[in-house]
Amino acid sequence: MGTDSSYAHPTASEYRLIVEHAPVMIWRSGQDGAIDYFNEAWLEFTGRTFDQEQDDRWIEGIHPDDVARQAAIYRDHFEHREPFEAEYRLRRYDGVYRYIVDRAAPYYDDAGDFAGYIGWCVDVQDRRESTGAKSAYLRLLAHEQRTPLTSLKMYLEALRRKTLKDEPLDETIFARMNEQIDRFDRLITELSDTARIEEGEQIILDPGRTDLAEVVEEVVATRNDKLTMSDDAGRRHVIRVQDDDEPHYVKGDASRLRQLLENLLDNAIKFSPRGGDVSVGLEADADGHHITIRDTGIGIPADEIPSVGQRYFRGSNASVEQYPGLGLAWTKNRAIIERHGGRYRIESTLNEGTAVTVTLPAAEGADR
């Protein structure tokens, strides 16, 4: 060990500054177990003064559902002089309960006698939420993947039975199977895109000169095909295109722009579950080319519109039971739009519908 003569111990007041301003919430209790010290970070978090917190009054800040468990943990460990780590909800200065992790250990004075406990706490609410959202996402993804597998299995069985009975095979069954494989493939693409977004990596672009009008025509034709598939079942969506029959050249990755439009149309259809018209408008002005997708669906609550691009966003009027999905399409949409130097605007009225306008800069050297 040697000597550490070169090491100057901080003075008492320096120690105090360290403890007071450490970016963690610190508390100390005495031999009797009652807490007799909270540092600045703690008092800032709870928004209370020491007087308001002392003599066990701080316990009022613990979420009522967590108090009994937390008291038991503290009591048990204190009796046995053992360290503990616990998570509970503590009321923040703004009245919001946040999960904190509280780690505490007994400490001993210079003579080696038990002096009480020192604890330090960190707000883990955000971490908990993102972990929760991630596991919800993974559960949903598993579900979404099973859907095409389920129908594939059924088409395959239908095929098997027809073959066994020497019945003529109908082309549509193969087309349907293909569709389900494509659907599965899209989910896998989605998963790898998500991983990329997770890692902060930009989605890969293959830029070229792309005619938006062509992209719109292609995507809308495929979607309309899909929608007529079993119309007798009741739901009727019709996608109508309103454009000026002119090309709309932008500098961009055609496959990504197709994906963007597919996402926007799928959302428009999904969130207008009672059917209705979905319109795709295309126009150009000095700012660039504007695509507007308008539906007559459930809408987005006005105060939530700014959150739409956030990962795992789900409108408070759209439960996962009724609108299963991963909440990631918009994260990707935003990434695609931003990578193209574009911007978007969302207008929405609850129970009337939503209009999303994406504006992309015109390709250089283009006619328009």
Place this chain on the structure above:
Amino acid sequence: MKPRVLIVDDDRAILEGLSMLLEENHDTLTALDGEEALRILDREHVDIVILDMLMPVLDGAGVLRELSERESNIPVIVISAHKDLQDRAQSLGAADAIAKPFDIAMLERKIAQLLEEKKNGETDDESGSTPLINRHGGGSSTSGLGFAPENPYSGW
């Protein structure tokens, strides 16, 4: 007369695939969400319902709640990829719940079994109880039929 099956799922491909397969031995009706399913149940005779849980407008749980409110004795088989939703469905009165993806033969067997039980329940005046509810929820079989396997997944 073929028994009548109402298939409720918001996925068109699953509706189509299932109808294609069940059509051979059943009359099939389809609905894309719970509300549509209830409308069909209002005006049509249906022997058994195949029900998805996650759907727009009215989900599977909503359908099950409405059916128990109506004191319906139409057996419901829930198909869901979520284990917790399968459990929830059974607590809401579904006669059975199976995981997606499933073997059609198993579904067909369950349909036949439930229709059989329903028929016996209707003709047997002595048994006032409905043998359709939660058959494998409690571990041991409580249907008085004697031959039903405890584990519906075994024996095939």
